[in-house]
Amino acid sequence: MFDLATFVEAVRRERPRDVVDVQREVNPKHETAAIILKLEQRHRSPLLVFHRVSGTPFPLVTNVCGSVARLALALGCPVAELSRCYAERIAQPIKPELTADAPVQERISTGERVDLQALPQLIYHEHDAAQPYITAAIVVARDPETGKTNLSFHRLMMTGRNSTAIFMAHGKHLESIYRKYESANEAMPIAAFIGAHPTCTLGALYSGTPDTEEYDIIGGLQRAPLRVTKCVTDDLQVPANSEFVLEGVVPPRQRVLEGPFGEFTGYAKGRIWTPVFHVKAITSRSEPLFQDIVGGSIEHLLLPILALEHDLLHAARAVVPNTVKVKAVAPLTVVAAIEKTDDSQPEQLMRALLSHDIYVKQVIVVDSDVDISDLRQVTGAIALHVRPDRDVRIYPQQRGTELDPSTVSEDGATAKLGLDATMSKSARDIRKNTVPQRVLDSIDVTQLLDSH
Numbered sequence: 001m002f003d004l005a006t007f008v009e010a011v012r013r014e015r016p017r018d019v020v021d022v023q024r025e026v027n028p029k030h031e032t033a034a035i036i037l038k039l040e041q042r043h044r045s046p047l048l049v050f051h052r053v054s055g056t057p058f059p060l061v062t063n064v065c066g067s068v069a070r071l072a073l074a075l076g077c078p079v080a081e082l083s084r085c086y087a088e089r090i091a092q093p094i095k096p097e098l099t100a101d102a103p104v105q106e107r108i109s110t111g112e113r114v115d116l117q118a119l120p121q122l123i124y125h126e127h128d129a130a131q132p133y134i135t136a137a138i139v140v141a142r143d144p145e146t147g148k149t150n151l152s153f154h155r156l157m158m159t160g161r162n163s164t165a166i167f168m169a170h171g172k173h174l175e176s177i178y179r180k181y182e183s184a185n186e187a188m189p190i191a192a193f194i195g196a197h198p199t200c201t202l203g204a205l206y207s208g209t210p211d212t213e214e215y216d217i218i219g220g221l222q223r224a225p226l227r228v229t230k231c232v233t234d235d236l237q238v239p240a241n242s243e244f245v246l247e248g249v250v251p252p253r254q255r256v257l258e259g260p261f262g263e264f265t266g267y268a269k270g271r272i273w274t275p276v277f278h279v280k281a282i283t284s285r286s287e288p289l290f291q292d293i294v295g296g297s298i299e300h301l302l303l304p305i306l307a308l309e310h311d312l313l314h315a316a317r318a319v320v321p322n323t324v325k326v327k328a329v330a331p332l333t334v335v336a337a338i339e340k341t342d343d344s345q346p347e348q349l350m351r352a353l354l355s356h357d358i359y360v361k362q363v364i365v366v367d368s369d370v371d372i373s374d375l376r377q378v379t380g381a382i383a384l385h386v387r388p389d390r391d392v393r394i395y396p397q398q399r400g401t402e403l404d405p406s407t408v409s410e411d412g413a414t415a416k417l418g419l420d421a422t423m424s425k426s427a428r429d430i431r432k433n434t435v436p437q438r439v440l441d442s443i444d445v446t447q448l449l450d451s452h
Contacts, residue, residue: 094219102229165258195243207311350418
């Protein structure tokens with residue numbers, strides 16, 4: 001079964017060191033985030049189950065997708081095959097299956113019984129807003145023109161018993177859908193499901209065109225139809241096996257001050273005006289788990305990378321077909337390796353990637369013999385191949401993200417940077433140090449070390 005509880009048990013069984021159960025009561029204000037931070041400082045990123053959280057009856061599960069190994073476990077493939085497996089699965093989408101048998105609707109609260117304050121009241125960082133946040137909510141919306149369903153992650157700041165602020169990044173699909181409703185002076189119906197199998201998480205983060213149905217992508221990742229059910233207040237469909245669903249509407253031209261919130265960049269920006277989500281119903285399992293993503297944690301950084309790298313590789317190869325690999329190595333920073341045949345190709349690649357996604361601000365292009373997973377090799381290529389007056393490109397007035405702490409405009413307009421760290425084709429008599437491959441193949445280091 002593809003649900004959160006089943007996945008937690010799979011991790012317990014297959015990777016027991018990856019699960020930490022916290023039995024003592026914890027404070028949702030700062031303490032859960034502090035525990036994650038202390039573990040990360042020890043180079044550990046386990047899935048955490050907090051069985052007792054102050055102020056709520058619900059157990060809290062966090063850092064579910066906080067390791068590549070757990071993502072591979074979710075897809076049932078070796079770690080080394082994760083990118084290939086992901087690419088193969090999303091290329092074979094499977095449509096969802098509608099069902100009335102929905103564990104997520106075992107409990108239903110509507111009207112005056114709606115109470116967001118019964119959920120864990122999570123605050124992470126010292127300078128975050130005083131109001132608690134829901135961070136693992138996957139929002140479901142339908143485009144009023146195309147009828148296509150969109151899934152996307154959005155932080156929700158609780159503003160009362162039945163309302164939240166909802167942050168929508170400029171230039172992303174949900175904001176575009178909301179603008180259509182707002183132009184028609186209509187409220188946008190949405191549902192936000194919380195607590196799901198990692199395949200739902202990866203599917204919601206898929207970087208597709210506006211007509212992509214992410215439920216189909218999730219089906220492909222699971223190699224089986226995702227079971228969905230209709231909401232109790234609207235005909236939007238939500239995963240039947242999720243833990244919680246918040247149902248409601250986002251009215252036109254209604255805004256509230258939201259933030260600050262510590263984002264994946266490691267920084268929090270000031271308060272901004274965002275739309276308001278009015279919650280009409282909360283449905284859940286009879287004994288639900290509440291899922292959380294700590295802002296700025298390893299999980300927060302890791303989650304979008306698989307989809308981003310896959311999307312950027314396709315964008316890169318459309319312009320420079322001999323692109324070998326693309327890797328997101330840090331917030332807003334991408335390294336691409338190419339089999340260069342012409343000195344003009346690195347800049348073509350930079351322009352393509354920097355304009356393709358708002359979350360790409362810096363692009364470094366290296367030769368294919370550089371291991372882009374090894375930052376020592378990447379920085380070495382920059383030092384040895386980049387001539388700053390020739391190989392550094394600055395692109396002003398680019399579409400970026402308002403989450404970038406260096407931007408001051410509401411739409412995230414910024415300048416972007418490209419570095420051509422490839423060896424110039426005009427360079428003569430310069431060869432990289434290598435040992436003949438036949439000699440390397442003949443050496444058994446294990447045997448040598450075992451003899452000592």
